[in-house]
Amino acid sequence: MDFREPSEAAQINRALDDFIDQEVAPLENEHEQFLNEDYEKNIVDENHRQVPEYRDIVETIRQKSVEAGFYGMTMPEEVGGGDVDILTRAIVGEHVSNRPPGFHSAIFGGAGGPTPILLACDGEQHEEYLEPLMNGEITTCFALTEPGHGSDAHYMDTSAEKDSVEQSPADPSETTAAEDGDEWVINGQKVYITNGPYADFVMVFARTSGEDGDLEGITCFLVDADNPGFEVGKIHRAMGMTPGTHSELYFNDCRVGEEQVLGEVGRGFQSAMSWIGGGRINIAAGSVGTAQHLLDMSVEYARDRETFDKPIGHRQGVSFQLAELATDIEQVRQLYRYAAWKMDNGERARKEESMAKLRGAQLANDAADVAMQVHGGAGFMKELPIERNYRSARVFRIFEGTDEIQKRTIARELI
Numbered sequence: 001m002d003f004r005e006p007s008e009a010a011q012i013n014r015a016l017d018d019f020i021d022q023e024v025a026p027l028e029n030e031h032e033q034f035l036n037e038d039y040e041k042n043i044v045d046e047n048h049r050q051v052p053e054y055r056d057i058v059e060t061i062r063q064k065s066v067e068a069g070f071y072g073m074t075m076p077e078e079v080g081g082g083d084v085d086i087l088t089r090a091i092v093g094e095h096v097s098n099r100p101p102g103f104h105s106a107i108f109g110g111a112g113g114p115t116p117i118l119l120a121c122d123g124e125q126h127e128e129y130l131e132p133l134m135n136g137e138i139t140t141c142f143a144l145t146e147p148g149h150g151s152d153a154h155y156m157d158t159s160a161e162k163d164s165v166e167q168s169p170a171d172p173s174e175t176t177a178a179e180d181g182d183e184w185v186i187n188g189q190k191v192y193i194t195n196g197p198y199a200d201f202v203m204v205f206a207r208t209s210g211e212d213g214d215l216e217g218i219t220c221f222l223v224d225a226d227n228p229g230f231e232v233g234k235i236h237r238a239m240g241m242t243p244g245t246h247s248e249l250y251f252n253d254c255r256v257g258e259e260q261v262l263g264e265v266g267r268g269f270q271s272a273m274s275w276i277g278g279g280r281i282n283i284a285a286g287s288v289g290t291a292q293h294l295l296d297m298s299v300e301y302a303r304d305r306e307t308f309d310k311p312i313g314h315r316q317g318v319s320f321q322l323a324e325l326a327t328d329i330e331q332v333r334q335l336y337r338y339a340a341w342k343m344d345n346g347e348r349a350r351k352e353e354s355m356a357k358l359r360g361a362q363l364a365n366d367a368a369d370v371a372m373q374v375h376g377g378a379g380f381m382k383e384l385p386i387e388r389n390y391r392s393a394r395v396f397r398i399f400e401g402t403d404e405i406q407k408r409t410i411a412r413e414l415i
């Protein structure tokens with residue numbers, strides 16, 4: 001394995017720095033109310049939905065990112081992407097995360113942007129969903145988690161059944177899709193769905209055959225936001241994360257045609273898991289970037305802050321914490337890069353990607369804790385971004401598979 005950073009990653013990172021300086025930073029300076037101590041109150045309205053001014057900023061950055069070639073860069077060239085491999089994308093993710101909280105998270109679109117799952121789109125789906133998504137004209141969301149099923153997603157309660165209505169109209173030409181049994185009827189509820197309140201269409205997973213717990217028999221459907229029977233429910237108030245981002249989704253006799261099936265009927269869960277696997281690498285990489293930023297802040301503070309006529313960085317109680325954190329950062333950095341390298345080379349990396357996500361999630365929490373401890377009372381205050389990192393890091397140990405699920409996967413791969 002070549003331990004040198006891929007030249008493409010270095011080039012993209014330099015271009016991203018210029019893009020952020022020229023396009024993102026001015027927006028951050030102009031709209032400081034969305035980043036200051038009161039950001040949570042300013043981003044959303046009384047219904048916890050993000051205000052139009054904030055949504056416009058996200059839209060502006062998305063469009064500029066498309067023009068600059070960053071948006072959807074991991075997608076293949078044939079669909080308008082940059083064909084960037086997993087390792088390069090992860091290194092770029094680490095680099096972008098190595099900065100204070102800001103608007104830069106909109107550059108790649110996150111859960112609302114292009115995803116390899118949509119490479120299964122056929123001709124009409126490609127034109128209706130994938131092309132406008134790649135162009136930044138619309139956004140999507142990934143609807144898998146349910147109120148009663150998170151880690152055990154393949155036990156999902158959401159179902160989709162073929163319409164069994166049969167009628168004999170006087171004029172055969174009046175026969176509808178439903179009467180031919182060509183529609184699916186979706187019923188169920190999803191929760192904690194990122195970009196759920198704003199998505200133009202939903203990738204929703206529902207059981208179409210088999211029994212609870214079967215990996216087979218789950219199908220992915222593309223459901224438009226204005227489709228009858230679909231409704232955005234409560235907008236969740238999540239700790240530390242950008243407010244107004246997650247919501248419940250309801251499907252009440254939501255009818256979609258056969259043409260809304262993404263990929264193969266009954267094979268949707270496998271597609272979902274392959275997407276989540278790549279997401280785990282990105283979480284680990286982002287955790288390294290954030291941890292590096294917090295470490296650098298803490299090192300600088302430890303050099304300057306004096307107690308008892310000596311910089312606190314000269315005291316083992318502080319310096320040893322920083323040494324441990326620096327070591328942990330380097331360990332996770334090499335681990336996620338190894339996992340990504342294996343995936344890019346077509347090797348099985350389920351164990352390594354779970355290891356990277358497990359240790360990355362813990363690193364994000366540990367880094368925030370160490371930074372707060374080193375900064376003391378100053379770190380506990382909202383004037384610095386540390387307390388926000390402290391709150392936002394906790395979810396890393398939950399989404400894209402909890403710590404326990406990662407350990408279960410690692411153990412299965414070992415045994």
